[in-house]
Amino acid sequence: MAKQNYDESSIRVLRKLEPIQLRPGMYTRTNDPTHIVVEAIDNAVDEAMAGYARNIEVTLHRDASVSVRDDGRGIPTGIHPEEKVPTVQVVFTVIHSGGKFAKGDADSSYKFTGGLHGVGVSVTNALSSRLEVEVRRAGKLQRMSFAEGEVIEPLSITGNCAAKDTGTAIRIWPNPKYFDSPSVSRSELEHLLRAKAMLLPGVRVTLNIETASGQDVKEWHFERGMAQYLDQMIAEDEPIAPAFCGERYLTGNDSFASGEGVQWALAWVSGSGGGESYVNLIPTLGGGTHEAGLRDTVFNSVRIFAEQHGLMQRNVKLAADDVWARLRFVLAVRMVDPSFAGQTKEKLSSREAVKLVGAAIKDTFDLWLNEHVAEATRIAEQAIRLAVARTRSSKAVERRKSSGVAVLPGKLSDAESSDNRITELFLVEGDSAGGSAKAGRDKEIQAVLPLRGKGMNSWEVERSQILANQEIHNIAVSLAIDPHTLDSALDMNELRYGKVIILADADDDGEHIKALLLTLFFRHFPQLITHGHIYIAQPPLFRVDVPAQGKGKPPRKLYALDEAELTVLEARLRQEGVREGAWQVSRFKGLGEMDAIQLWETTLCPDTRRLVRVEVGDDLHGTIGMFDNLMGKANAAYRKEQISAHGNEVEADI
Numbered sequence: 001m002a003k004q005n006y007d008e009s010s011i012r013v014l015r016k017l018e019p020i021q022l023r024p025g026m027y028t029r030t031n032d033p034t035h036i037v038v039e040a041i042d043n044a045v046d047e048a049m050a051g052y053a054r055n056i057e058v059t060l061h062r063d064a065s066v067s068v069r070d071d072g073r074g075i076p077t078g079i080h081p082e083e084k085v086p087t088v089q090v091v092f093t094v095i096h097s098g099g100k101f102a103k104g105d106a107d108s109s110y111k112f113t114g115g116l117h118g119v120g121v122s123v124t125n126a127l128s129s130r131l132e133v134e135v136r137r138a139g140k141l142q143r144m145s146f147a148e149g150e151v152i153e154p155l156s157i158t159g160n161c162a163a164k165d166t167g168t169a170i171r172i173w174p175n176p177k178y179f180d181s182p183s184v185s186r187s188e189l190e191h192l193l194r195a196k197a198m199l200l201p202g203v204r205v206t207l208n209i210e211t212a213s214g215q216d217v218k219e220w221h222f223e224r225g226m227a228q229y230l231d232q233m234i235a236e237d238e239p240i241a242p243a244f245c246g247e248r249y250l251t252g253n254d255s256f257a258s259g260e261g262v263q264w265a266l267a268w269v270s271g272s273g274g275g276e277s278y279v280n281l282i283p284t285l286g287g288g289t290h291e292a293g294l295r296d297t298v299f300n301s302v303r304i305f306a307e308q309h310g311l312m313q314r315n316v317k318l319a320a321d322d323v324w325a326r327l328r329f330v331l332a333v334r335m336v337d338p339s340f341a342g343q344t345k346e347k348l349s350s351r352e353a354v355k356l357v358g359a360a361i362k363d364t365f366d367l368w369l370n371e372h373v374a375e376a377t378r379i380a381e382q383a384i385r386l387a388v389a390r391t392r393s394s395k396a397v398e399r400r401k402s403s404g405v406a407v408l409p410g411k412l413s414d415a416e417s418s419d420n421r422i423t424e425l426f427l428v429e430g431d432s433a434g435g436s437a438k439a440g441r442d443k444e445i446q447a448v449l450p451l452r453g454k455g456m457n458s459w460e461v462e463r464s465q466i467l468a469n470q471e472i473h474n475i476a477v478s479l480a481i482d483p484h485t486l487d488s489a490l491d492m493n494e495l496r497y498g499k500v501i502i503l504a505d506a507d508d509d510g511e512h513i514k515a516l517l518l519t520l521f522f523r524h525f526p527q528l529i530t531h532g533h534i535y536i537a538q539p540p541l542f543r544v545d546v547p548a549q550g551k552g553k554p555p556r557k558l559y560a561l562d563e564a565e566l567t568v569l570e571a572r573l574r575q576e577g578v579r580e581g582a583w584q585v586s587r588f589k590g591l592g593e594m595d596a597i598q599l600w601e602t603t604l605c606p607d608t609r610r611l612v613r614v615e616v617g618d619d620l621h622g623t624i625g626m627f628d629n630l631m632g633k634a635n636a637a638y639r640k641e642q643i644s645a646h647g648n649e650v651e652a653d654i
């Protein structure tokens with residue numbers, strides 16, 4: 001009987017796992033096999049999270065294989081009702097239908113998985129040259145093995161064990177042909193296991209590393225979870241107030257899915273700050289929007305506390321960094337389908353995380369500050385001391401700058417701060433978008449200069465003539481930098497804003513305006529580019545119109561920065577119960593259609609926007625040539641030729 005199952009299934013098995021083997025990159029990270037091992041670890045973690053496993057043990061063997069062992073319930077071994085083979089075999093040979101959002105009833109419908117994680121352990125099997133699994137369950141020891149994803153030893157009983165002794169042990173031999181490097185990343189695993197131990201209080205996590213002379217053992221066990229982890233993290237650096245720890249999961253309202261929430265441990269120290277963050281138990285080494293949300297929240301609460309308790313000094317303004325600089329923290333966010341950015345995908349980019357963290361922490365933190373007045377005062381006073389020091393150093397710069405300042409253009413809405421390490425100037429197309437930007441900006445650090453229509457093509461204009469153009473004159477005066485060349489001696493401290501950001505519509509006119517401004521900077525203010533001060537804002541790519549939902553919910557206009565965000569946004573709408581097809585997705589066109597809050601969230605807010613820094617590559621002469629071809633009057637014929645030769649290669653943006 002078992003033999004028959006084996007014969008039949010092995011044919012299907014091959015067919016079923018083939019897609020993974022053909023395109024492994026679509027299912028996992030292929031730089032090394034760490035991720036397929038993490039799939040197996042995640043299953044053990046799931047058993048622990050559900051309260052069944054107390055121990056998770058990972059062993060790195062000398063032959064580059066990895067074992068993952070848990071004392072959970074053991075993968076079921078009975079015959080699967082649909083597949084007609086042992087369930088454990090199904091687990092390893094059928095591609096997990098995944099469907100993070102499409103999982104039946106309301107409670108199980110949210111899967112808190114991250115990025116590529118969550119494709120299932122059949123991927124591990126498909127990409128391993130060998131895989132063995134041993135299950136302890138119902139007093140029996142059973143095992144089976146696979147090669148290249150195919151069953152080579154069907155499930156069989158190999159012995160007995162105590163009825164209480166349950167669990168699963170898997171040994172994985174990653175197949176080197178699918179990976180750039182054959183061995184798992186030890187440091188990544190270590191960090192991950194330590195983090196899992198912290199986030200699963202009471203669970204013992206062990207990492208064994210086999211060596212020539214025996215075995216190195218590392219063990220993590222945090223009875224008090226995150227609070228204990230934070231204690232270890234700050235070690236000698238005495239906190240100036242007791243740690244503030246807690247967790248809060250939301251029960252589902254308009255903007256958050258049920259079960260989304262945050263766990264945190266915060267302590268202010270006298271030394272330098274810093275911390276660790278996680279999303280769905282996955283480390284986010286590059287930080288991201290959840291950390292931004294924490295920064296915002298603690299800043300606002302401490303600032304309000306300081307104001308209400310009369311701690312602020314005249315002419316001193318707290319900035320977020322003053323509060324953040326001495327904070328040690330651990331932050332773990334749980335959210336539906338997070339998205340990640342950065343080369344190694346270690347930075348959380350989901351915009352909702354900023355709000356989620358605020359919603360989970362703010363009230364409790366405000367309460368905590370007011371219940372610990374003495375300690376909260378120490379935290380606020382420390383931040384104020386940093387603010388005073390910062391204000392002093394920027395005053396010094398200002399004093400240097402203030403000699404001979406021209407009158408600023410009337411159209412400029414200036415920033416309150418004059419510290420060019422933090423200030424930004426937005427050059428905005430049109431008065432209406434300029435108005436929204438003015439209303440939506442952070443007045444402290446962001447200035448707005450609206451530009452009227454298309455500017456002039458300055459490529460062939462003499463430097464001495466350039467300021468005759470009113471718009472260009474306004475830009476130069478706002479920046480406090482005169483037109484110059486690459487060789488001019490310039491004092492960049494004079495520059496009034498550290499970032500100069502071009503903000504234009506995503507249509508043809510917008511592109512033209514960007515090209516004209518880049519031409520201006522490249523030709524007449526080249527050092528702004530070479531010093532990295534010029535940026536282009538990236539407004540959202542998509543707009544989603546959601547019709548009114550019953551009485552309480554008016555029609556909504558939502559924006560997605562890119563395809564990934566659009567996918568998440570649509571999934572959330574489905575979760576909310578909006579009927580499929582009821583909403584409309586269109587390409588985002590004009591800045592003017594967003595209100596101030598939307599413009600802030602998508603395009604202005606430093607934590608959630610996207611910016612591209614303008615850089616000149618190594619080939620400066622090549623770039624000058626390119627500009628000459630594109631912007632020079634003599635080259636109109638060349639441009640025509642280019643358009644007819646390459647016009648079809650340009651993606652039409654309709």
Ligand SMILES: Nc1ncnc2c1ncn2[C@@H]1O[C@H](COP(=O)(O)OP(=O)(O)OP(=O)(O)O)[C@@H](O)[C@H]1O
Nearest residue numbers: 043044047072074075091096118119120121122168
């Ligand atoms: N160590 C284990 N202990 C108990 N059950 C397990 C274990 N490993 C896997 N399973 C069972 O097998 C099922 C399938 O596992 P698989 O890794 O394919 O996907 P998943 O864990 O359900 O989903 P995802 O990987 O997307 O989180 C699990 O849902 C669980 O029921």
